[in-house]
Amino acid sequence: MSKIVRIPILPFQMANAHLVIGNQGCVLIDAGLPGSATKIERALSSQGLSFRDIEAIVITHAHVDHAGGAAELRERSRAPIIAHEEDLPHYKREVPMTFCPTGWAGRLFFKTPLPHESYTAFEPDVLLSDGDTLDLSKFGVNGIVKHTPGHTKGSISVELGSKEALVGDLLASGIFIGGLLRTGHAIRPPFEDDPQTVAKELFRLVDGGIERFYLGHGGALDAREVRRHAEALVRMHQQTKQT
Template identity: 30%
Template sequence: MREVVDGVFELGLGFVNVHLVVTDDGVVLIDTGLPRRAARIEKALREIRRPLGEVRSILLTHHHFDHTGNVADLRTRSGARVFAHAADAPVITGAIRPPAPKKLLARMARRMMHAEPTKIDQLITVDESEPIPGFTALHTPGHTRGHVAFLLDRAGGVLFAGDAAAGRKGEVTSAPRAAAADLTEMDRSVVKLASYEFEHAVFGHGAAVSGRAVDRFRKYAATLQGA
């Protein structure tokens, strides 16, 4: 686990990242990683001297199992409120089955890893709304219909990009495209994110980017617009 900026921690759980944000009102989790990793998240909380009960909110970027794997367990045991976009809610709650991945490997992974459904306490329905103080929800469809990035008003702006994009060697690149619902929309969402201002960006997959991270987003977005 590493501290990206003051009070914002990145925890790697295999190939996916979970982010913990310390606020005046407790801890906010952005996504919850692969199933059966709740103990590792609790250990990370202890490392920053925070008990599980201080987790007040869980912001979900999208419904894929590697991001929602521990949300049901953590919600039950911490009492945290869960936030997700309305378009992804039916999958997270178990009302419908997730769409079948296009690639064989992704389909096999989904069969082996299952995220337990959970109740959502507050739906995100309005773009640029503020689900909790300090966080702006940005609807960024493409990876899933209800994918959301979150922009934190801290340290010049911290973007939690989820799987709208990925970080690699200090640059912004594509998130896993095989799992995307709509590649054209995903590219549009990158261009949208590049229109905001932020100093730091963290991702569901790949390394964080700090220091005018938006410039790296704009560089990547330019390749998409010129394609």
């Protein structure tokens, strides 16, 4: 059985990383913004752990609030970074990220410096390709990493044997991507490349038995709410086609 520890990178669950603590090891899911190492070290310490206990670092996608601290954390932990090749040009800082705002919050967020903040380039140690599944048991955790595109082309998620999943920014929750109000209500993240691909991946996860979803923005959601959100994305697409 794995233990999931949320690491608040920004207040009110507006940006989260997570620790997955298994029977034989610890895996960090996302690296937060540049300079997040102190917050992650504090979370590790609260569990009686240190950087040397991190066996692997999974980066769900290349946005700065998820990948920004990756280079520093690899240096401090000596743990390999796992990511997907579709986002590799962004990790290497060769190609700027593109942003497709999903509404007023995304458009407002896009005008702030945060999404455009630079971070230290890095090349992941383990690169997934389309269709790849990586078994995390070699890192002490009962789970797998799979490609779940839609938010970005190279987005990946962690599916645990406990029927829990850490899905990065496939969806978000709460008011203004946070934990102030309606924390159990799913919303679209501020940016999203392909909502219909997101819906497809969410349906796959729910139909595959995932019962609890942990998010990069906002609090955790149950499968029923995730299915409702995926169905709303499909309806949105149908309505767009009719207009």
